[in-house]
Amino acid sequence: MPNKKKIAESAISRLSVYLRILEDTVAAGESTVSSQAMASQSGTTAAQVRKDLSLFGSFGRRGLGYSPSDLVSRIRRILGLHRRWKIAVIGLGRVGSALVEHRGFFDRGFDIVALFDTSEFKVGSNLHGLQVHHIDEISRVVHDKKIEVAVLTVPVEAVPDIIDLIRDSGIKGVLNWTPARLTLPDTIEVKNVNMVMELEALSFKLSQRE
Amino acid sequence: MPNKKKIAESAISRLSVYLRILEDTVAAGESTVSSQAMASQSGTTAAQVRKDLSLFGSFGRRGLGYSPSDLVSRIRRILGLHRRWKIAVIGLGRVGSALVEHRGFFDRGFDIVALFDTSEFKVGSNLHGLQVHHIDEISRVVHDKKIEVAVLTVPVEAVPDIIDLIRDSGIKGVLNWTPARLTLPDTIEVKNVNMVMELEALSFKLSQRE
DNA sequence: CTAGTATTGTGAAGTATTTCACAAGTAAAT
DNA sequence: ATTTACTTGTGAAATACTTCACAATACTAG
The missing domain is CATH 3.40.50.720 (NAD(P)-binding Rossmann-like Domain)
Structure with missing residues (x-):
């Protein structure tokens, strides 16, 4: 996990928002999601979504987008929510x-x-x-x-x-x-x-x- | 009132914090307060305090500081709290x-x-x-x-x-x-x-x- | 196999916000 | 009167954050 970097507070709250959106996406049975889709649902831009995620790794596939369920578990882990x-x-x-x-x-x-x-x-x-x-x-x-x-x-x-x-x-x-x-x-x-x-x-x- | 400028959200929440501090200062009977004093009580810097206030006017006196009671009413008015x-x-x-x-x-x-x-x-x-x-x-x-x-x-x-x-x-x-x-x-x-x-x-x- | 469309990851550019640093103003002490 | 100690207001510099723009990759269709 690439730590030590200083992560903006604003990026963290956006991750919380993405997490909710992605949980809905998973529940809806979608198998991929694009940064654009996440952006329009969360009121930000696709570039912002990609930048936020790239702070922690590269989780998507070029040309394809992201796997919602994978991204859910990545973000949960990033936020420390893989535990209670x-x-x-x-x-x-x-x-x-x-x-x-x-x-x-x-x-x-x-x-x-x-x-x-x-x-x-x-x-x-x-x-x-x-x-x-x-x-x-x-x-x-x-x-x-x-x-x-x-x-x-x-x-x-x-x-x-x-x-x-x-x-x-x-x-x-x-x-x-x-x-x-x-x-x-x-x-x-x-x-x-x-x-x-x-x-x-x-x-x-x-x-x-x- | 110098409107139209775009004011950062963060500046506004700091003004809320300053307002509380200043009310305490007034209650304590102080007749002046410096940007440094406000800064240390609100966890920011003196320059930040002065910059925040300067977005709306110049309310202090060089060499002396600010009048807490004056500043309270200025900030109340800025935040729209001069009414219920x-x-x-x-x-x-x-x-x-x-x-x-x-x-x-x-x-x-x-x-x-x-x-x-x-x-x-x-x-x-x-x-x-x-x-x-x-x-x-x-x-x-x-x-x-x-x-x-x-x-x-x-x-x-x-x-x-x-x-x-x-x-x-x-x-x-x-x-x-x-x-x-x-x-x-x-x-x-x-x-x-x-x-x-x-x-x-x-x-x-x-x-x-x- | 090529063309066309979609989409990521990321340096570079563009904005926004914070911090620096100092001229200018005030008062008290001598 | 001059010096000293304080303190504001604010351009300029520094830092932080967001947006742009494009090479790289993936898939589909023909």
């Missing part, structure tokens, strides 16, 4: 609870295997078949269950109190739903999901055209 | 319902004023003080309530059935939570929020370092 990931959800407010019960993660290789909160009310209770742990137990549970990724859905005020616990827990990546900017060592990958920022971007675009 | 936005939520499953009850939107200028679903169960019921309408009523309600933005949290299978209704409803922008790529005229702005894609990006990064 164990996820913890930290913060079981409305959003956190909604995520726990959402099948979409399981269906795409992400298993929610542990829940954390601080509320006396919630700790010890059960949600979707999982026991809620106190956040203080995170190191032990992460170690025991070999958890690698945490989804952080606590109220922003709670972040300072728990960020140290996360840092020392053994967690390797965080999907941060809070508007706080997490200060974590760069051995821990952080991705931010911020609804309000997306709405603000929408607000900007709508305002642009008087 | 009326939002509809389409699809009241777990995620949609969680969003409706989330105060974070209201606090930042976004008012959820209408709800839509298709389920016999839900239509007619009340959620967080709002009546749930059938999606067939969207045009009327959007018009009556002057709604501009829709948050789409339906199951992906439901998208084909309702996309035409959205297109013709008068909605100006859509925040799309489904993994579907929406085919809408480019008079309607679309922003996509996709948890699974973010997790896949995390998976990629974690896999990179064997």
Whole structure:
């Protein structure tokens, strides 16, 4: 696997999109797919598709196109989706609870295997078949269950109190739903999901055209 | 306001970040702030901060820095946040319902004023003080309530059935939570929020370092 | 076997975005 | 008044990303 190169973030999200398209193509029983077909379904250009794929190898055949099923497994491997990931959800407010019960993660290789909160009310209770742990137990549970990724859905005020616990827990990546900017060592990958920022971007675009 | 220029998407999300930082700065009672201070709090460079701001005007004073409160109102206006936005939520499953009850939107200028679903169960019921309408009523309600933005949290299978209704409803922008790529005229702005894609990006990064 | 059509992989060219670097402005200290 | 320490705004340079364009390859038809 030709690693070490610096791959643009944008290329990675396009690969995610291609993956979905290719899964549909496989399901439709097609035996080949062209970069042009992938491009029109994903809203980019054929050259972009080929360039993105060429970052990781040459997977097609000139004159013929690509094999959808081969490409699915190549991209899965590239994205690290040839295995399942164990996820913890930290913060079981409305959003956190909604995520726990959402099948979409399981269906795409992400298993929610542990829940954390601080509320006396919630700790010890059960949600979707999982026991809620106190956040203080995170190191032990992460170690025991070999958890690698945490989804952080606590109220922003709670972040300072728990960020140290996360840092020392053994967690390797965080999907941060809070508007706080997490200060974590760069051995821990952080991705931010911020609804309000997306709405603000929408607000900007709508305002642009008087 | 110097419009017409093409502004990078990335610049806009940084402005959102600066806005939060500046609100904190104002709350802390600071009377000036430097591009360097903003940069270190937002994880970028001072030059980037100045360049981003200079896309819209010159708001600082050489030798002194910027006035946080002035900058807050400048950025609010740039992002179109000097007014409130009326939002509809389409699809009241777990995620949609969680969003409706989330105060974070209201606090930042976004008012959820209408709800839509298709389920016999839900239509007619009340959620967080709002009546749930059938999606067939969207045009009327959007018009009556002057709604501009829709948050789409339906199951992906439901998208084909309702996309035409959205297109013709008068909605100006859509925040799309489904993994579907929406085919809408480019008079309607679309922003996509996709948890699974973010997790896949995390998976990629974690896999990179064997 | 040749011509015609399709399609990849990839350097090179073209754009876009970020970073550099410095003139110009401000204030405080001496 | 002059020096020193800061700091913005912005062209120019550097870097990053996307698109172009074409040789190389594959297949089909005649």
